[in-house]
Amino acid sequence: xxxxxxxxxxxxxxxxxxxxxxxxxxxxxxxxxxxxxxxxxxxxxxxxxxxxxxxxxxxxxxxxxxxxxxxxxxxxxxxxxxxxxxxxxxxxxxxxxxxxxxxxxxxxxxxxxxxxxxxxxxxxxxxxxxxxxxxxxxxxxxxxxxxxxxxxxxxxxxxxxxxxxxxxxxxxxxxxxxxxxxxxxxxxxxxxxxxxxxxxxxxxxxxxxxxxxxxxxxxxxxxxx
Numbered sequence: 178x179x180x181x182x183x184x185x186x187x188x189x190x191x192x193x194x195x196x197x198x199x200x201x202x203x204x205x206x207x208x209x210x211x212x213x214x215x216x217x218x219x220x221x222x223x224x225x226x227x228x229x230x231x232x233x234x235x236x237x238x239x240x241x242x243x244x245x246x247x248x249x250x251x252x253x254x255x256x257x258x259x260x261x262x263x264x265x266x267x268x269x270x271x272x273x274x275x276x277x278x279x280x281x282x283x284x285x286x287x288x289x290x291x292x293x294x295x296x297x298x299x300x301x302x303x304x305x306x307x308x309x310x311x312x313x314x315x316x317x318x319x320x321x322x323x324x325x326x327x328x329x330x331x332x333x334x335x336x337x338x339x340x341x342x343x344x345x346x347x348x349x350x351x352x353x354x355x356x357x358x359x360x361x362x363x364x365x366x367x368x369x370x371x372x373x374x375x376x377x378x379x380x381x382x383x384x385x386x387x388x389x390x391x392x393x394x395x396x397x398x399x400x401x402x
C-alpha cells in the first residue's frame with residue numbers, strides 16, 4: 178500500500194493498493210476510486226465495537242474497499258478545512274478526538290476508549306469518550322486546521338487549550354489542570370481548564386477547533402426578535 182496526501186484546504190488521502198489489500202472508512206468517507214475496487218459494508222470489529230463508535234460520533238457500519246488488481250486507487254476526503262495525518266499503528270497505538278477517524282488498513286483495530294480520570298472526562302474538551310487505533314498498518318486521521326506535531330520526552334509536559342488536542346500516542350498521559358487566579362479565569366477568555374499532556378510520546382495539536390469555529394460563525398447569524 179502506498180499513499181499520497183493531496184490538497185491544502187480540504188485535503189484527501191489517495192491510496193494505491195495491491196490485489197487483496199483492503200481499506201475501511203466510515204460511511205461517506207470515499208471520494209473517488211479507480212476500477213478494480215470492490216466495496217462491502219459490515220459492522221467492523223463486531224456489534225459492541227460498532228455501538229462504541231456510535232457514541233463517539235462515527236458510523237455504526239464501515240465501508241470496506243478491497244483491491245481486485247494491483248495498482249487500484251481509492252481516495253478518502255476530509256470533511257472540514259484542515260489536515261490529514263498518517264499514523265503507523267505498528268509503531269504505537271494512538272488516542273484521538275471523536276470524529277477524527279478517516280480511514281485505515283484492514284489490519285488496524287479501531288475502538289472507543291475512555292479517559293481514565295473523571296476530571297479529564299468532565300473538563301477535557303472531548304468528554305469521557307475518545308477513539309483509539311492499534312494493531313498493524315496505517316491509519317489516517319483528519320485534523321481541524323493545521324496539524325502541529327510535538328515529540329515529548331519522558332516527563333515533558335505541554336498544556337493545551339482543550340479544543341486544540343487532536344491526537345497522541347498511547348504512551349502520553351492525559352489530564353486536566355485548572356487555570357490559576359480568579360481574574361485569569363474571569364477575564365482571560367481561556368475557560369477554566371487546560372489539557373495537560375505528559376510524555377513520552379508524539380502529540381498532534383490542531384490550530385482550529387471546528388466546534389469553536391461553528392460557534393463563532395453562529396454568533397454572526399442574524400436572529401429574529
